[in-house]
Amino acid sequence: MHEVLVDVEAVTRTYGTVQVLAPTSLRLHAGQGSAVVGPNGAGKSTLLRLVAGTEEPTSGTATVLGLDAPEARRRHRDRIVRLLGPAPTYPDLTVAEHLQLVQVAWAGRHDGPDVDEALAEATLDRVRDQFPGELSSGETQMFALVATLYRPADLVLLDEPEQRLDTCWREVARRLVLRALDQGRAVLAATHDPGLREVLADRGPVVELAEPTR
Numbered sequence: 296m297h298e299v300l301v302d303v304e305a306v307t308r309t310y311g312t313v314q315v316l317a318p319t320s321l322r323l324h325a326g327q328g329s330a331v332v333g334p335n336g337a338g339k340s341t342l343l344r345l346v347a348g349t350e351e352p353t354s355g356t357a358t359v360l361g362l363d364a365p366e367a368r369r370r371h372r373d374r375i376v377r378l379l380g381p382a383p384t385y386p387d388l389t390v391a392e393h394l395q396l397v398q399v400a401w402a403g404r405h406d407g408p409d410v411d412e413a414l415a416e417a418t419l420d421r422v423r424d425q426f427p428g429e430l431s432s433g434e435t436q437m438f439a440l441v442a443t444l445y446r447p448a449d450l451v452l453l454d455e456p457e458q459r460l461d462t463c464w465r466e467v468a469r470r471l472v473l474r475a476l477d478q479g480r481a482v483l484a485a486t487h488d489p490g491l492r493e494v495l496a497d498r499g500p501v502v503e504l505a506e507p508t509r
């Protein structure tokens with residue numbers, strides 16, 4: 296059996312008096328995909344932050360790579376990558392230079408295509424020499440997704456990777472996620488995109504969250 300990467304047992308999250316995440320459980324093995332779905336405000340991003348270890352559950356446990364999620368985040372940064380909100384960028388490095396930086400930083404462990412191929416397959420080659428501040432919102436999102444998936448990781452956490460992408464780029468995003476799964480990575484993604492949900496549902500559990508009651 297593949298390694299258990301994520302083991303979430305009855306986690307909840309409460310802010311003030313409102314429980315924004317009702318007890319939720321999820322188990323994800325290497326190479327599996329999981330879509331987290333539900334209406335706006337259902338707690339999808341909250342669940343991802345609990346798994347990312349950037350936030351603590353009110354009750355229940357979130358275990359990642361056998362460790363409490365915040366500890367896993369510290370100890371296994373080479374195995375976990377996340378795109379939860381805007382990606383940090385260097386204003387004076389071009390799009391291509393960001394990917395080159397990823398190659399250098401993870402020297403010897405990068406097994407994807409070369410920089411120009413990675414940009415071309417995401418149809419980002421036209422902006423290869425532009426700076427982050429010169430990109431459209433969709434280009435920024437596509438660039439963030441490509442850069443996120445460019446580094447090595449066994450577990451990929453994505454919060455609505457389809458946001459601000461047009462129909463063509465949503466299709467590209469699905470393809471990139473599918474390739475990550477085919478490479479044996481586990482992908483946990485909150486999404487409103489039915490196509491991405493389908494890609495992930497083929498490879499693992501769908502987590503359906505309901506709107507919080509106030």
Ligand SMILES: Nc1ncnc2c1ncn2[C@@H]1O[C@H](COP(=O)(O)OP(=O)(O)OP(=O)(O)O)[C@@H](O)[C@H]1O
Pocket residue numbers: 310315333334335336337338339340341342485507
């Ligand atoms: N720090 C916080 N303090 C108070 N309430 C919060 C906080 N963070 C999130 N919430 C509330 O928790 C609920 C769930 O938010 P979350 O961002 O997880 O939803 P979501 O399912 O990702 O929504 P969307 O599809 O709109 O991105 C929302 O009602 C939100 O207002």
